[in-house]
Amino acid sequence: MLASKNRNDWSKGYQAMGSGLQDRPGVKDMRRILSVSYYDLPPQLRTFLLYISLYPEDYNIVSRDLIWQWIGEGFIREEHGNSLYEVGEDYFSELINKGLIQPADVSDDKESACRVHDMVLDLITSISREENFLTCIGGQQSGSAPSKIRRLSVQSLNEDDIMQMATMNLSRLRSITVFGRDINLLPALSSFSVLRALNLVYCWDVDNHHIKVTYSMLHLRYLCLCNTSITQIPDDIRNLRFLQVLDISATAIKMLPTSFFQLTQLVYLHIGMGTALPERLDNLKSLQELLGINIESPSMLHDLSKLTELRNLRVRVCGWNDDYKELFRRCLSNLINLKSIKLSGVHRNIDYGSDSLSPEPQQLQCIHLADSIKCDVPRWISSLSNLSTLLIQHLETLREEHLRVLGPMSSLCDLHIWVAQTARSKRLVIDGSYLFRCLARLKIGSSIMELKFAQGAMQKLHTLEVILSVQQTWDRFGDLDFVLENLSSLKQVYVGKW
DSSP, X not given: OOTTSOHHHHHHXXXXXXXGGTTSHHHHHHHHHHHHHHHTSOHHHHHHHHHGGGSXXXXXXXXXXXXXXXXXXXXXXXXXXXXXXXXXXXXXXXHHHTTSSEEEEEETTEEEEEEOOHHXXXXXXXXXXXXXXXXXXXSTTOOOOOSBOSEEEEOOOOHHHHHHHHTOBOTTOOEEEEOSSOGGGSOOGGGOTTOOEEEOTTOTTXXXXXXXXXXXXXXXXXEEOTTSOOOOOOGGGGGOTTOOEEEXXXXXXXXXXXXXXGOTXXXXXEEOTTOBOOSOGGGOTTOSEEEEEEEOXXXXXXXXXXXXXXXXXXXXXXXXXXXXXXXXXXXXXXXXTOOEEEEEOOBSOOOOSOSSOSSOOTTOOEEEEESOBSBOOOGGGXXXXXXXXXXXXXXXXXOHHHHHHHTTOTTOOEEEEEEOTTOXXXXXXXXXXXXXXXXXXXXEEEOOSXXXXXXXXXXXXXXXXXXXXXXXXXXXXXXXXXXXXXXXXXXXXXXXXX
């Protein structure tokens, strides 16, 4: 019977699945309880929850993406000295704690993604429709549309959906999110003259001609073109003077125009590593999160040091040499609000001959040295009193002096170290004198064969992960000698290969 149905009948059946349970007494009681829970929320938290109804059922929602969408929609204001993103994190955590959304992935003690239970999604979709907060087209949660639409989620399109959209009044549309490749079935973007948020992530069919009109959308605050087919950004982007969030990562854009630096309201910028920036990066003084840029000259590193509102930074240094060391020290010291930095392309070491940074970036909690060529542990890192997470790829070798630098760090909870495969040392003994008072998670990638923890070492360690070099050690797995009995708090051990 199902095989004989055409595509439209399949779509109608898909949208109707689950509806047969709605009249059961237990389901009615659960909906009533959920409704009470919803209306007990503060008004602002209700808004954040309703916004999540734009996602399709069973969708893994990345918390970072969601929070920046909240910011772009204008739902969040800075509070009590916290940044926009930090305020959004608090609201996200509150929804998790109340059980209204479910954590889907947890890393570094924070929920990095979430999902929504089907019954909660059904409730908030229904309320969104009743209050004309958000309208869904396609998928299981779609329904009749109001005469005027403020926010639109396009999840999939069939013939009925296309006919329904043709009757909609979209002249006052403030926000549109498109899932999939249905951009050519939508009305022209030029018809959305007061659009505030445009999200076309993973719309592979979107190219330069589709988005040309967006550069005249003067009200635009949020623009996500990640994983689209666009190849250039024209000078007209300067017209988007209120733009706060811009994601053009995973695109084929080679160069941004100089007019780009007139977007002085930007608080979030994510570009691809293949996209070059012109000079004058220091014009973007409102930036709080900057991801994916290439530092191609010392002057760019100097400009970067002036972006003192930065909280999260992810950069690659091209052609690292000793001339960068002092500039990097100044940059790190100047970024007084920085909480997390991922630095790629470091060759040899970033030590500049001192045991401390002055002034110390007191907010810095996470450092990730990635894709480095035989990096070293800088001595000044031990002066970072609030650093809780350190990842280094790759150390030339893990030596006793490195452990003596890292051991006294009173806030260090997560330590991930990858040692170059060419390292000769196959034995590592961690003595109790190295302290590591707070270390809870240790991940080591190397070719070591013998790992021993002496009495008193790493007393709070509960997770140990050892990743072995397959070329050097996997055929000798039976020769591994791990002495772990002194780790009194240890709960989980993982041994794998790379």
